[in-house]
Amino acid sequence: MKKILVTGATGQLGSELSVLSTSYSQYEWIFADRTKATLDNLELLQFQLNEISPDIIFNCGAYTAVDKAENEKELAFTVNCEAVKLIAKYSKENNVHLLHVSTDYVFDGTSSVALDEEAETNPVNVYGESKLAGENCCIKECPNSIIIRTSWVYSKFGNNFVKTMQRLMQERDEINVVNDQVGSPTYAADLAQAMVNILESSKWIPGIYNYSNEGEISWYEFALSIKEFGAYNCRVGGIPSASYPTPAKRPSFSLLNKEKIKTLYNLDVPNYKESLKKMFV
Structure with missing residues (x-):
């Protein structure tokens, strides 16, 4: 029986994989939180990998606090780059199939067309820099790895935009949401199934792939869909990013082109509204 190690087990994607794993009992699933796969302690991580001895690694663990990363650059790079380098090196040396999860934040947001896997990278914040560095280490140390870039991840697990909106729309009469950042959400359950x-x-075709749900929307439009499915009475207004300053800059356009993964793996990618509706059922 092949053994799958899932890092970041308590995160959104790790939690959805845990739910999904019950339907795939032909594998032995090891769900490792930060105590079992300690991405910020490389010496310990090496020991843990040797102890677990997986056949497949789904590297879902990451430093994802985008704003905090501006002041915690060293920690962000340790988790998102150095740990990835170690995992990739281990995978190459032990013939492990590595699937590593990355982000749309490797792009600068200046494109006006959906970004494919060959699009030029140019991150605009520390988080994006650390994730791009991790991608590069992954490819260099383990050329046989698969990297999936995703965007705007949400789930019924963990903290995310959808759950924040649900809470605010029940607490307040009116909220404002940025309307000049464009992309597409990703329901973590859909990404887990794709993996x-x-x-x-x-x-197993190595390389970089994009995955998000279909649809081109702003965060404001996403919030309107959440309001619709939740039947909330809260008024939702659209505002420019300049009116909602954050420590880390965000790419203003990061819509991902999914043709490669759909073609090579014959994947059916649901529309974002179809997937968002599932979370409300």
């Missing part, structure tokens, strides 16, 4: 489908397919 397992890749594993279950008869082919």
Whole structure:
């Protein structure tokens, strides 16, 4: 029985994989939180990998506090780059299939067309820099790895935009949401299924892939959909990013082109509204 190690087990994606794992009992699933796969302690992480001895690694663990990363650059790079380098090196040396999860934040947001895997990277914040460095280490140390870039992840687990909006829309009469950042949300359950489908397919094709739900929207439009499905009475207004300053700059356009993953792995990617509705059921 092949053993799958999932890092970041208590995060949104790790939690959705945990739910999904019950349908794939032909694998031995090891769900490792930060105590079992300690991404900020490389010496300990090396020991943990040797102890677990996985056949497949889904590296879902990451430093994701985008604003805090501006002041915690060293920690962000340790988790998002150095730990990835170590995992990739281990994977190469032990013939492990590594699937590493990355982000749309490797882009600068200046594009006006959906970004494919060959689009030029140019992160505008420390988090994006650390994730891009991790991608580069992953490819260099383990050329056989698969990297999936995703965006705007949400789930019924953990903290995310959808849950924040649900809370605010019940607490307040009116909220404002930025309307000049464009992309597409990703329901973590859909991404988890896509990862397992890749594993279950008869082919392992290394390289970078994009995955998010279909649809081109702003955060404001996303909030309107949340209001619709939740039947909230809260008024939702759209504001420019300049009216909502944050320590870390965000890319203003990061819509991902999913043609590569859809074609090579015959994946059906749901529209964002279809997936968002599932969270409300």
